[in-house]
Amino acid sequence: MMFYTVILRESSGYWVSLCLENGLVGQGETPEQAIDKLKEAIESFLEVYRSEDNVYSSPIHIDELHEFLTIEDPESSETYELRKVYA
Structure with a gap:
């Protein structure tokens, strides 16, 4: 079992x-x-990654993380959580 670092953000009611x-x-x-x-x-x-040769995986770039965290949503307050998730 592996764990992953997950950021949760509330956006437009989801x-x-x-x-x-x-x-x-x-x-x-x-x-x-x-x-x-x-x-x-x-x-x-992971199923595809293990069965195909040309599948690329890498950590999220800091610029993409910044974009995820700064998307404006006028209908919701800024709510974030950071969790470890086991899959």
Whole structure:
């Protein structure tokens, strides 16, 4: 079992989870749903990554992280969480 570092952000009434190790995202109505969707995306990605030769994976670049954290959403307050997720 591996763990991943995840940033959660509330945006337009939904929660978005971003994995720092690979840049994958998940979305849900609650933080838990967003994390569950992210876990599904990670599992799907790992299946392809293991079976294909030309699949690239890398940690998210600091510029992309900055963009994720600074997207303006006038309808919601700025809410962020940082978690470790096991998948």
